[in-house]
Amino acid sequence: MSKPIYIALAIVTFELVISLTSPAWAGSEYVWGGKLDLTRGVSTIEGAGGGGLVPWALIAGNETKDGVGGQVSATSLQTHNYGLTAYSAAIGAWDRVEISFARQDFDTGKTGGRLGLGSGYTFHQDIYGAKVRLAGDAVFDQDRWTPQVAVGVEYKHASHAALLHALGSRRADGVDLYVSATKLYLDRSLLIDATLRLTRANQFGLLGFGSGPRDTYSLQAEGSVGYLLTPKLLVGAEIRTKPDNLAFAKETQAGDLFAALALNKAVSLTLAYVDLGSVATFRRQSGPYISMQAGF
Amino acid sequence: MRLGLTLAASIMILASTAQADEKAVEPYVQSDANAGVLPMTTDAVFQAFHGRDGVDRIVHRLNWFHNHDPRLVDTFKAADNERLERTLSEMLCYILGGPCHYTGREMKDLHKDMGVQVFQLNAQIEDLQTAMSEEHVPVWAQNKLLAKLAPLKRMIVVR
Ligand code: HEM
Numbered sequence: 001m002s003k004p005i006y007i008a009l010a011i012v013t014f015e016l017v018i019s020l021t022s023p024a025w026a027g028s029e030y031v032w033g034g035k036l037d038l039t040r041g042v043s044t045i046e047g048a049g050g051g052g053l054v055p056w057a058l059i060a061g062n063e064t065k066d067g068v069g070g071q072v073s074a075t076s077l078q079t080h081n082y083g084l085t086a087y088s089a090a091i092g093a094w095d096r097v098e099i100s101f102a103r104q105d106f107d108t109g110k111t112g113g114r115l116g117l118g119s120g121y122t123f124h125q126d127i128y129g130a131k132v133r134l135a136g137d138a139v140f141d142q143d144r145w146t147p148q149v150a151v152g153v154e155y156k157h158a159s160h161a162a163l164l165h166a167l168g169s170r171r172a173d174g175v176d177l178y179v180s181a182t183k184l185y186l187d188r189s190l191l192i193d194a195t196l197r198l199t200r201a202n203q204f205g206l207l208g209f210g211s212g213p214r215d216t217y218s219l220q221a222e223g224s225v226g227y228l229l230t231p232k233l234l235v236g237a238e239i240r241t242k243p244d245n246l247a248f249a250k251e252t253q254a255g256d257l258f259a260a261l262a263l264n265k266a267v268s269l270t271l272a273y274v275d276l277g278s279v280a281t282f283r284r285q286s287g288p289y290i291s292m293q294a295g296f
Numbered sequence: 297m298r299l300g301l302t303l304a305a306s307i308m309i310l311a312s313t314a315q316a317d318e319k320a321v322e323p324y325v326q327s328d329a330n331a332g333v334l335p336m337t338t339d340a341v342f343q344a345f346h347g348r349d350g351v352d353r354i355v356h357r358l359n360w361f362h363n364h365d366p367r368l369v370d371t372f373k374a375a376d377n378e379r380l381e382r383t384l385s386e387m388l389c390y391i392l393g394g395p396c397h398y399t400g401r402e403m404k405d406l407h408k409d410m411g412v413q414v415f416q417l418n419a420q421i422e423d424l425q426t427a428m429s430e431e432h433v434p435v436w437a438q439n440k441l442l443a444k445l446a447p448l449k450r451m452i453v454v455r
């Protein structure tokens with residue numbers, strides 16, 4: 001339990017170091033906040049700035065290129081057989097670099113008993129992420145076709161290594177690499193993201209990484225489309241393909257329909273209906289998703 | 297020689313469109329190109345803004361924010377409100393495909409020494425969104441204007 005506290009401390013220290021050494025001091029005045037509503041994205045279940053399932057090229061936090069910001073989130077997803085809870089924290093610096101942390105608890109509830117794990121058996125996963133914006137401006141480059149592009153890495157560490165091995169998973173740690181292209185088509189009020197991910201994670205990593213027969217990285221496609229009903233309300237859909245490595249259970253793509261609302265500069269609320277597909281032999285795992293996010 | 301005279305005469309005529317209660321500015325060549333943006337090709341969005349009257353009300357409200365939004369007041373303190381409202385209204389009317397010409401100064405030249413930062417541009421965009429919503433401009437039409445204005449960031453935020 002003390003782990004999140006250490007991470008919070010590390011993030012605050014990082015923040016202080018950055019704010020004191022920021023190149024933004026040269027020439028410009030240091031500024032807190034200043035981003036337009038929703039242009040930090042919400043928090044993915046893996047902690048990165050983005051949609052709910054798909055990371056975007058947007059950088060976490062309310063900062064502009066002249067400052068440092070951050071965001072925290074709490075998310076709950078209830079499907080028919082399972083419950084997923086995620087907490088995350090992210091720091092964005094100069095609207096350029098993002099580091100993030102997320103903790104996921106995957107509660108098998110009564111289904112745990114039917115899987116032979118014991119009722120209420122809960123898998124955990126910690127995810128450490130970093131993202132760098134390489135080029136483009138998703139919001140302001142309205143006269144260019146080029147999107148905002150970022151690359152990211154997620155180091156994931158799942159608990160219960162012995163059990164994951166017994167389920168056929170090769171390892172409990174894994175690294176995902178992704179590249180995201182995000183663009184706001186303001187003249188159509190549309191936000192579009194396309195993300196490619198190299199991964200060998202089973203169910204995001206909650207069920208480990210790779211398997212005996214299938215231990216290679218594969219390229220997975222993810223995407224989000226959103227429509228800006230108002231400057232503070234984005235509605236849309238996401239899709240995310242996943243590898244299918246484990247022999248004991250088929251893994252399918254995930255998707256959602258979402259509404260993300262900026263309640264004010266700091267707080268946003270995301271409501272969604274998420275379909276995780278088939279999870280650990282139980283098909284059609286879909287249900288309501290709620291996520292609160294606060295940023296500065 | 298003839299050409300030079302005609303040009304001088306037309307500049308004087310255009311310059312006389314300025315209202316009497318505006319402060320004088322350094323001489324400059326007037327042109328729609330000073331807006332730095334090409335106008336929309338139909339007036340559909342202009343109609344959604346309720347024509348020139350709607351644009352005038354929005355600009356008047358936006359300029360109120362220029363003088364009250366704590367993120368903007370310092371920069372706009374010395375601005376000539378009469379002139380700013382007239383030229384900004386012309387500019388928006390022109391961009392929206394309305395029957396207007398922009399007679400103000402060139403965007404980049406005008407803003408280059410102000411040290412505008414991103415948070416200020418974003419503040420102004422939020423205030424403009426508020427002003428447009430108060431005028432009941434539909435969001436799709438608001439976003440069409442913002443899409444036109446967005447690339448001006450490269451001319452306005454230069455530090
Ligand atoms: C897309 C955004 C913007 C547009 C379209 C725009 C347009 C204009 C126009 C048309 C004028 C009057 C031109 C003239 O007098 O000939 C003006 C003046 C001015 N602008 Fe902007 N502007 C923008 C953003 C900003 C921002 C973000 C700031 C600062 C925070 C700013 C600060 C000023 C000031 C202080 C003046 C008055 C200059 C004077 O009276 O001498 N502008 N702007």
